[in-house]
Amino acid sequence: GQSLEQPSEVTAVEGAIVQINCTYQTSGFYGLSWYQQHDGGAPTFLSYNGLDGLEETGRFSSFLSRSDSYGYLLLQELQMKDSASYFCAVSGPNQGGKLIFGQGTELSVKP
Amino acid sequence: EAQVTQNPRYLITVTGKKLTVTCSQNMNHEYMSWYRQDPGLGLRQIYYSMNVEVTDKGDVPEGYKVSRKEKRNFPLILESPSPNQTSLYFCASSPLRQPSPYEQYFGPGTRLTVT
Numbered sequence: 160g161q162s163l164e165q166p167s168e169v170t171a172v173e174g175a176i177v178q179i180n181c182t183y184q185t186s187g188f189y190g191l192s193w194y195q196q197h198d199g200g201a202p203t204f205l206s207y208n209g210l211d212g213l214e215e216t217g218r219f220s221s222f223l224s225r226s227d228s229y230g231y232l233l234l235q236e237l238q239m240k241d242s243a244s245y246f247c248a249v250s251g252p253n254q255g256g257k258l259i260f261g262q263g264t265e266l267s268v269k270p
Numbered sequence: 271e272a273q274v275t276q277n278p279r280y281l282i283t284v285t286g287k288k289l290t291v292t293c294s295q296n297m298n299h300e301y302m303s304w305y306r307q308d309p310g311l312g313l314r315q316i317y318y319s320m321n322v323e324v325t326d327k328g329d330v331p332e333g334y335k336v337s338r339k340e341k342r343n344f345p346l347i348l349e350s351p352s353p354n355q356t357s358l359y360f361c362a363s364s365p366l367r368q369p370s371p372y373e374q375y376f377g378p379g380t381r382l383t384v385t
Contacts, residue, residue: 250371
């Protein structure tokens with residue numbers, strides 16, 4: 160089977176840096192995606208790591224270590240609008256066309 | 271504007287009354303999918319379709335049906351809704367980049383209540 164673990168809640172202050180971790184157990188693995196969702200709205204795609212290492216997109220970066228079955232999303236220069244839920248998701252050859260999501264991390268950014 | 275649309279956005283219905291939630295995308299994506307989201311459970315995949323006339327079960331397909339007769343449309347059918355299908359439903363599409371549909375575009379959601 161497959162499972163993903165991420166913290167349920169994280170709190171940080173405006174301007175700070177926060178890291179949201181995701182560990183996964185899957186039989187077969189292609190890569191790790193990250194999505195952002197504001198308060199019941201549509202999830203939006205943030206990033207994808209198919210290879211080990213860091214991917215940077217503006218204030219957001221995502222990291223993957225395949226050997227450790229671990230990844231993280233790094234948010235820098237936090238803004239109030241970053242308050243949202245963040246989901247990691249995995250795909251792999253044994254999942255067919257499925258994308259398996261974690262339960263999400265609710266990030267609260269305080270002034 | 272490139273988008274995924276769902277209708278209706280809100281629906282309150284009674285147990286056993288068949289309903290259909292429509293989903294349409296204008297991005298010419300091969301892949302489409304349905305998810306349900308419940309508090310504390312994240313997004314769980316109901317069904318997905320890799321292309322026209324090809325559909326597969328996700329993790330929670332019981333009580334749902336889908337069809338993919340056209341590339342742009344992927345309706346979700348609840349033949350006999352029950353209260354445990356009360357949830358927030360999302361449709362998504364993807365350009366099916368290799369090796370997997372890791373980049374998905376989501377519709378605005380349909381909040382369904384079954385009494």
